[in-house]
Amino acid sequence: MFEEIVNNLVLIKQDFAKNYSGNAHIQEVVPASSSKKFPLDEKHLKLLHKFAEKNPIYSNSYEEKILETNCVIYEGDINDYWLNSIKHGTSCQPFYPTWIISAYLMTLIAKELGYRELVDIGSGDGRIAFCGNVLGFTSHSIEIDDGLVELQKLICNETQQNFDRHCEDALEYDYSKFKLKHPVFFIGGLPQMGGDMLATSIIEKINSLDQLRNSAGIVFAGTHSKRHLSGNLKDGGWSSLIQNHDLQVIETVSLPAIWTFDQTTDTPYIYTKFN
Numbered sequence: 001m002f003e004e005i006v007n008n009l010v011l012i013k014q015d016f017a018k019n020y021s022g023n024a025h026i027q028e029v030v031p032a033s034s035s036k037k038f039p040l041d042e043k044h045l046k047l048l049h050k051f052a053e054k055n056p057i058y059s060n061s062y063e064e065k066i067l068e069t070n071c072v073i074y075e076g077d078i079n080d081y082w083l084n085s086i087k088h089g090t091s092c093q094p095f096y097p098t099w100i101i102s103a104y105l106m107t108l109i110a111k112e113l114g115y116r117e118l119v120d121i122g123s124g125d126g127r128i129a130f131c132g133n134v135l136g137f138t139s140h141s142i143e144i145d146d147g148l149v150e151l152q153k154l155i156c157n158e159t160q161q162n163f164d165r166h167c168e169d170a171l172e173y174d175y176s177k178f179k180l181k182h183p184v185f186f187i188g189g190l191p192q193m194g195g196d197m198l199a200t201s202i203i204e205k206i207n208s209l210d211q212l213r214n215s216a217g218i219v220f221a222g223t224h225s226k227r228h229l230s231g232n233l234k235d236g237g238w239s240s241l242i243q244n245h246d247l248q249v250i251e252t253v254s255l256p257a258i259w260t261f262d263q264t265t266d267t268p269y270i271y272t273k274f275n
Contacts, residue, residue, distance in 0.1 A: 024075035054158035102255035115184035122188025126152035191237035
């Protein structure tokens with residue numbers, strides 16, 4: 001089922017990008033309702049729309065039928081948040097989010113893999129943590145930028161999806177405070193753009209906690225773009241780190257993100273666990 005839903009989403013993104021005539025800084029698509037192509041929980045979809053409606057990075061929305069699927073297009077601008085997010089010395093990547101429907105599908109896959117807690121590292125506006133909360137995870141977000149954490153707080157208050165938020169440096173945070181048992185960590189950062197440093201730190205912290213070494217999973221955001229990598233495109237650019245830390249790839253899914261809107265390929269998300 002997941003593969004078909006993902007394929008349908010990618011086709012819709014490609015058709016929308018090819019025919020988009022607007023000039024918004026960012027734009028993304030969310031299916032308007034559950035359908036044969038997107039047999040998703042209707043209540044969950046409504047919450048995804050509520051996330052976008054209450055999120056001030058979006059300033060406009062309209063309905064459009066794309067490949068016979070009723071969709072809502074959300075347009076906005078993240079420039080101010082992007083600029084604020086790069087002012088921190090240990091920030092590993094500027095704020096550039098995945099699509100909200102992609103965040104939901106990523107989190108849904110993690111749930112199907114059996115994880116019970118979610119830790120979103122470099123969480124931006126909190127969309128992955130938000131989706132985790134919607135799907136019943138014990139959901140935590142770690143974000144270094146106070147403006148983005150305030151944005152998360154606003155969205156939580158407006159949507160009544162109150163996941164656990166922390167304005168902290170993920171490189172320094174003590175994850176034992178969460179009392180995790182079977183968590184999945186989402187790493188916000190591309191390889192060789194600071195994400196490798198962040199991921200290495202998180203892996204070392206997980207390895208230092210006996211209760212997590214055999215139960216935690218890590219999801220990496222990769223890239224197919226050669227301009228972001230030195231030539232090693234295997235596992236979205238994460239293959240060396242995965243090998244060096246004895247991780248096992250258990251799932252890979254490519255989904256639309258805001259930074260791949262104008263690209264023919266999407267963002268690969270690599271699900272791993274410790275051997």
